[in-house]
Amino acid sequence: MSQALDLIAASSGTPASVWRASTQLQQLPRIRLDELAPPGCRLVVVAPHPDDEVLACGGLLASLAADTRPGLLVSVSDGEGSHPGSLHWTPQRLRTTRELESRIALARLGLDLHHWDWQRLHLPDAAVDADELAARLRNLIRPGDRLISTWRYDGHCDHEATALACAQVAEQLHARHFQAPVWAWHWALPGDPRLPWSQALRLDLDEAAVQRKREAIQAHASQLEGPDPVLGEQLLETLLQPFEVFFP
Template sequence: MSENLIKASEGRPWAAWQQSAHLARASWITPDQLLPAGRRLVLLAPHPDDEILMAGGLLAGLHGREQDVLLISATDGEGSHPESATWTEHRLRRQRPLESRHALQQLDLDLNRLDWRRLHLKDGALPRDEAFLLNHLNQLLEPDDVLMTTWRGDGHCDHEALGRAAAQAALARQVQLVEVPVWAWHWAQPDDPRLPWSRAHRIALDETRVARKRLALAAYHSQLEPDQGRAPVLPAHLLDCLLQPFELVFL
């Protein structure tokens, strides 16, 4: 799968996804069922903003449990605006991690207690770093960890590389793997057979968690604002799908 899927698709509005029989059949779980007290969440994000797109609602309930979270940012997101005179790679490399910091604060997380590691790998080139990522995960994963990252079929090379590395590491270290579709909401059909629906579950989010996730996503100005006539990187219909009262995961 490639970014061509993302570019070729005009996107699917939430109204279309509401007709999905597969989505309707996805079982509901609570945040505490996925991440009981005492279990550590290892959240692996390809770019700044993916941690919120994937799991902003889950993270929004972890105030006081920051010690149970290890956030790994693989890249600094410098490749989101190719050929832009406004958002140069140099500017994005500084701006996007700052946006993530502000977003995490909007979730009421104490960043002084959060273990947040940035790998500074090249945006758009994570497939070449899969061996490094696998080795890195194998060294840091502990028994009973919950390893969450983007789905290995998500349609973006970086998302898929992390998904593949995480799947191998989870198998080797015998930890729970949680894959999250992000861009699939944009390019897939509502009952698309390419999605692993048999593994689909919905993490239930209350109004407070959804509201905090919405505030957190608003911190990503670089991704939400038009640039020199170009549409925002994150289209409104994608955000709408990701701000429902659940987060879709593949277990």
């Protein structure tokens, strides 16, 4: 297990009630939808695993469902490593199942794949190499794109490698990069100095966007089932608050 994954495993999780009570979260500077994804800019979402686009910024994507501008979703890995050692959820079964789950989830968010280009890179789950990913992304990212990834210190090695690759490519190609925490909501606490709160921006979501995000998460059944699911109820309750947080 990597040091990053140790961070997740070592935490019993922070209850959603603790985050809801945080005045710091309530007072974060707001960012509007048209500031995060301005008209005329292509939105690019780079997800380490099939479901991270929903967990990190599903509310943002749901809020853009009626927008017909082209977008790009990059699925870095197939998520085949989510159940190591399982006789039921073998890597091959996960590759097939998680792609189908993603298609259902994207439809529930309202994303029209006629307008969105979906690139699946098939890099190895739990072993994403930032340099290899950056080389692949250079062929996909354009100057002026708005690029969203997971956060550089999120606590999962693939989330971190993805963020590092996106940061490199965004700087080289003059795209603007935002990072969204996912697993940090599990292991961190309000005011945790390991998170760059002074840079954080909050996108408020309406009830319809939160509901679409909830329905999209439920499409990822492989991550929700069993006595010890990959995505526990405590983390999901936090991720379904009526806002999403981004670090520029």
